[in-house]
Amino acid sequence: MITLRFFGHLADDAGTRERVRPLAPTPEAVRSSDSTLIFLRPGHVRVAVNGRWAAWDAPLSEGDDVAFLPPTNAL
Amino acid sequence: MTSFLSPDRIDVDALEGDMRQSETGAVVSFQGVVRRDRTPQGEVNALFYEAFEPLAEEEMAKIIEEIRERWPGAEAIARHRTGAVSVGETGLLLVISAPDSSQAFKACHFALEQMKSRVPLWKKDLYSNGASAWSSQHRETLLISDSVLTIPES
Numbered sequence: 215m216i217t218l219r220f221f222g223h224l225a226d227d228a229g230t231r232e233r234v235r236p237l238a239p240t241p242e243a244v245r246s247s248d249s250t251l252i253f254l255r256p257g258h259v260r261v262a263v264n265g266r267w268a269a270w271d272a273p274l275s276e277g278d279d280v281a282f283l284p285p286t287n288a289l
Numbered sequence: 290m291t292s293f294l295s296p297d298r299i300d301v302d303a304l305e306g307d308m309r310q311s312e313t314g315a316v317v318s319f320q321g322v323v324r325r326d327r328t329p330q331g332e333v334n335a336l337f338y339e340a341f342e343p344l345a346e347e348e349m350a351k352i353i354e355e356i357r358e359r360w361p362g363a364e365a366i367a368r369h370r371t372g373a374v375s376v377g378e379t380g381l382l383l384v385i386s387a388p389d390s391s392q393a394f395k396a397c398h399f400a401l402e403q404m405k406s407r408v409p410l411w412k413k414d415l416y417s418n419g420a421s422a423w424s425s426q427h428r429e430t431l432l433i434s435d436s437v438l439t440i441p442e443s
């Protein structure tokens with residue numbers, strides 16, 4: 215299993231701040247295999263895996279923490 | 290090491306004082322202050338700041354290190370609130386010290402621009418009527434660029 219975490223307005227779009235789901239090969243595979251995640255757009259949303267920036271095609275492992283981060287808007 | 294992020298009030302005077310050094314000819318201080326906006330959703334009486342803390346701390350530390358490299362002799366500190374921050378309070382404090390004013394202003398501008406693109410931080414408007422909404426600036430960008438998305442409810 216992996217944990218998905220949504221920040222900023224993405225948590226509203228997802229209807230939750232955190233979701234646990236079965237392992238998928240990459241963050242892109244997570245997005246494309248789940249129609250409820252259509253709001254995650256790779257050109258717009260950034261990804262972090264286990265607290266580090268990651269690419270949408272980065273390999274995921276069992277137990278990973280995958281964060282979806284919208285563009286900064288606090289400044 | 291002191292954190293960039295904290296839910297606590299920022300002690301502006303103490304931090305500015307910390308940046309005064311004998312080699313310093315200029316200290317530039319920038320404060321981001323929560324203002325009372327009036328929007329179609331309501332009157333803003335606070336902002337709620339959320340951060341992805343591991344990367345926000347790491348990116349801010351890198352930006353400060355880049356300032357030291359670009360402007361030798363310069364030093365910087367930055368503090369950003371998380372959680373609810375009321376109108377009139379300081380949400381962000383950035384203090385730059387440098388040998389002269391030109392370097393200090395340039396470094397301050399550099400830090401702000403870098404923070405906008407690199408530090409994962411988001412703000413939500415908290416209205417006096419109890420409603421809330423994420424920053425309209427970002428939402429408008431989304432709506433213009435993707436017709437699939439619908440206008441968020443406040």
